[in-house]
Amino acid sequence: MDQNLIVNLYKxxxxxxxxxxxxxxxxxxxxxxxVHDSFIKAIEYIDGIDIKNLSSWLFRVAINKYKNSVKRGKIINFISVDEDKFYEQLTGDVTIEDKILSIEEGKEVIEVLKSLSEEDRVLLIFKYEMELSYKEIGFLLGMNENKVKTYLYRARNKFKERWINKDER
Structure with missing residues (x-):
């Protein structure tokens, strides 16, 4: 595999x-x-990586490096999202009253996100916070677009269900 491919993917x-x-x-x-360490690892293992899975492999390596750093206490784990934007995109139209309440609900949005599986959380953040297309998400996660749409639909429903039931916990 060509190292220029890694350089282009890096960019x-x-x-x-x-x-x-x-x-x-x-x-x-x-x-x-x-991310730099992940790309260095990709260069080291370039011959053993399938070119079709290179992007998702890099993403997974970066996430695993992040998780290991959190476990070792080198990074404090928190989720940072624009709560107003995230809530609005997931729940539809927001009235002025809802907007005012969403300031108080920001912490609850993050708590509901934390209660989801990592896969669901990744999909929701990619789509609604980072505004990636289905194609871009599929490329990063090594899935086809239809699978991304299906999994995102399920993640969205889980978020809504937990959001509705959050006060019952």
Whole structure:
């Protein structure tokens, strides 16, 4: 496999993976370090990686490096989203009253997100916070667009269900 492929992929995916890691709780410098390390690892293992899965492999390596850093206590784990925007996109039209209440509900949005599986959380953040297309999400996660749409539909429904039932916990 050509190392130029890695360089081109690095240029395309660096910002997306960094932004996702920042949304997960990394500082910008930590996210950049993790992504750099992931690309170095890709270069080391270039011959054993299927070219079709390279992008999703890099994303998974970066996420695993992030998780290991959180476990070792090097990174404090929190989710950073624009709560107003996220809530509005998931629940539809928002009235002025809802907008005022959403300030108070911001922490609850994050708690509901944290209660979801990692896969569901990743899909929702990619789609509604980072505004990636189905194609871009599929490319990062190694899925076809139809599978992304199906999984995102399920994740959205889980979020809505938990949002409705959040006061019962």
């Amino acid at each position: 395309q995916q660096f910002k997306i993976i960094c932004l996702y890691l920042v949304k997960c709780g990394c500082s910008i410098s930590e996210a950049e370090d993790i």
